[in-house]
Amino acid sequence: MFGYVLPSREKLTEEERAGFQSMYCGLCHTLREKYGFAASLILNYDLTYLAVLLSDGEEEQTACRRCVAHPCKGRCAAKRTAALEKAAACSVILAYWQIMDGIHDSRGWKRLKYRAAERVLRGAYRKAAEDRPTFDEATRLQLTKLDELEKNGCTTLDEPADAFAELLAGVAAELDDPVRQRVYREMLYHMGRWIYLVDAADDLEKDYKSGSFNPLIPRYGLTEGKLTDEAKQDFAMTLDRSVRSMAAAFELWDFGCWAALLRSTFYEGLYQVGHAVLAGEFRRAKRSKNKEGNI
Amino acid sequence: MNDPYKVLNVSENASDDEVKKAYRDLARKYHPDNYHDNPLADLAQEKMKEINSAYEEIQKRRSGQSVSGYGQSSYQYGYGGYQSYGSTYGGSSVMQQVRMAISRGDIARAEGLLNAIDDHNAEWNFLKGTICYRRGWMDQAKRYYETACQMDPGNAEYARALSMMSDGGYRPEGYHTFGTADCSDTYCIRLCAMTACCSSMSSGVYCLPCFC
Numbered sequence: 001m002f003g004y005v006l007p008s009r010e011k012l013t014e015e016e017r018a019g020f021q022s023m024y025c026g027l028c029h030t031l032r033e034k035y036g037f038a039a040s041l042i043l044n045y046d047l048t049y050l051a052v053l054l055s056d057g058e059e060e061q062t063a064c065r066r067c068v069a070h071p072c073k074g075r076c077a078a079k080r081t082a083a084l085e086k087a088a089a090c091s092v093i094l095a096y097w098q099i100m101d102g103i104h105d106s107r108g109w110k111r112l113k114y115r116a117a118e119r120v121l122r123g124a125y126r127k128a129a130e131d132r133p134t135f136d137e138a139t140r141l142q143l144t145k146l147d148e149l150e151k152n153g154c155t156t157l158d159e160p161a162d163a164f165a166e167l168l169a170g171v172a173a174e175l176d177d178p179v180r181q182r183v184y185r186e187m188l189y190h191m192g193r194w195i196y197l198v199d200a201a202d203d204l205e206k207d208y209k210s211g212s213f214n215p216l217i218p219r220y221g222l223t224e225g226k227l228t229d230e231a232k233q234d235f236a237m238t239l240d241r242s243v244r245s246m247a248a249a250f251e252l253w254d255f256g257c258w259a260a261l262l263r264s265t266f267y268e269g270l271y272q273v274g275h276a277v278l279a280g281e282f283r284r285a286k287r288s289k290n291k292e293g294n295i
Numbered sequence: 296m297n298d299p300y301k302v303l304n305v306s307e308n309a310s311d312d313e314v315k316k317a318y319r320d321l322a323r324k325y326h327p328d329n330y331h332d333n334p335l336a337d338l339a340q341e342k343m344k345e346i347n348s349a350y351e352e353i354q355k356r357r358s359g360q361s362v363s364g365y366g367q368s369s370y371q372y373g374y375g376g377y378q379s380y381g382s383t384y385g386g387s388s389v390m391q392q393v394r395m396a397i398s399r400g401d402i403a404r405a406e407g408l409l410n411a412i413d414d415h416n417a418e419w420n421f422l423k424g425t426i427c428y429r430r431g432w433m434d435q436a437k438r439y440y441e442t443a444c445q446m447d448p449g450n451a452e453y454a455r456a457l458s459m460m461s462d463g464g465y466r467p468e469g470y471h472t473f474g475t476a477d478c479s480d481t482y483c484i485r486l487c488a489m490t491a492c493c494s495s496m497s498s499g500v501y502c503l504p505c506f507c
């Protein structure tokens with residue numbers, strides 16, 4: 001479900017890109033050190049954003065480290081901080097519950113794959129749930145809600161998106177400052193909503209074929225596995241509203257060294273990803289397994 | 296009070312035009328239209344106040360120093376633009392209560408009151424839309440606003456709410472993308488190629504070592 005939140009590459013300097021990359025590597029190392037190698041496999045850029053948002057916006061200390069993916073030269077990785085640890089725990093919990101959801105929803109070969117993933121991640125999850133029991137509880141609650149909505153065949157976009165949005169917004173409770181909490185809640189709510197909706201659009205064809213629940217099908221009364229032009233336009237507007245809410249929240253807090261990254265994400269990157277998903281280009285790019293590596 | 300130059304993010308030696316430009320950009324950013332029915336509107340309003348008084352303070356200081364005297368061309372974006380739901384309405388008292396609950400931010404109460412009403416007229420749909428909007432339920436908000444506008448096409452308040460849904464809002468300098476639908480294709484494909492590696496990770500598979 002993850003991997004959609006991205007900056008607009010053109011708007012970042014070399015340094016800013018390197019900073020984000022080092023956060024990505026830092027989160028990977030933190031996941032591995034705290035929760036084992038299996039946990040580092042769940043890593044993606046959406047989770048890196050979580051780490052970025054939870055950090056205090058000061059220049060991160062980095063160190064060059066080697067890893068499985070970059071065994072020769074290594075890469076600059078942010079040093080482990082409380083923010084990275086928080087992000088790591090939340091990441092593991094989110095990933096685990098999504099796998100459980102997958103087991104619940106799928107059958108046959110696919111279900112076996114989810115079961116295998118669950119086994120691999122179980123140890124890491126137990127530890128993470130111990131570290132962040134409130135977040136674990138909240139995540140479980142929202143995913144149960146989502147599951148019920150899907151089972152009852154809900155016909156709106158907002159309700160299932162709300163469950164997922166609330167789940168990400170729950171991360172804000174990990175912060176102390178009340179104003180920061182409010183700003184983050186709003187931003188993370190819309191980020192969660194946007195991720196859920198973009199993911200639904202991205203999976204539409206697949207879900208239609210397999211008969212899985214997809215909120216876009218009842219909402220737009222689809223009789224084939226893709227959106228009509230009119231529906232696309234309407235859907236793009238719903239996405240845009242959430243992106244604008246993220247941007248509006250972004251302007252109300254000082255994100256320090258991450259301001260440029262977040263600005264390029266909320267004012268351009270998300271629009272680009274949404275556009276690529278609606279044009280059917282996002283998945284194709286995923287499948288082509290281009291190995292350019294850097295953002 | 297904070298250093299007014301810091302608030303506007305300009306140096307003390309900045310020219311009048313630079314100060315004015317910085318002020319205008321910030322005022323555009325925190326303009327009430329960008330925070331219309333936004334749960335964070337009060338924070339934006341505070342920002343706006345801070346910017347306004349910083350600009351005024353700089354003008355005051357400079358006009359005092361200046362020999363020729365700067366024209367008091369104080370350029371103000373008022374923050375009176377926030378809708379106050381309670382005051383604009385004079386109809387049935389329940390609707391009035393709903394509007395007051397919304398402006399207090401008590402969304403649960405507003406919804407409870409609305410749900411008890413059987414007559415789903417234009418205003419009911421409009422207020423229902425506003426509640427959805429406040430929650431972040433943008434898709435349903437739009438549908439309720441549309442219904443309200445269909446039932447009462449002449450109502451300016453409903454029309455404004457609906458047109459705000461597609462409003463582009465503030466964009467920082469250098470950003471020209473208006474939205475998801477407005478995004479040149481070549482741009483996006485390039486983005487996707489860049490991200491293919493991280494995307495393959497998200498599906499749980501490590502990308503092959505790049506040996507880089």
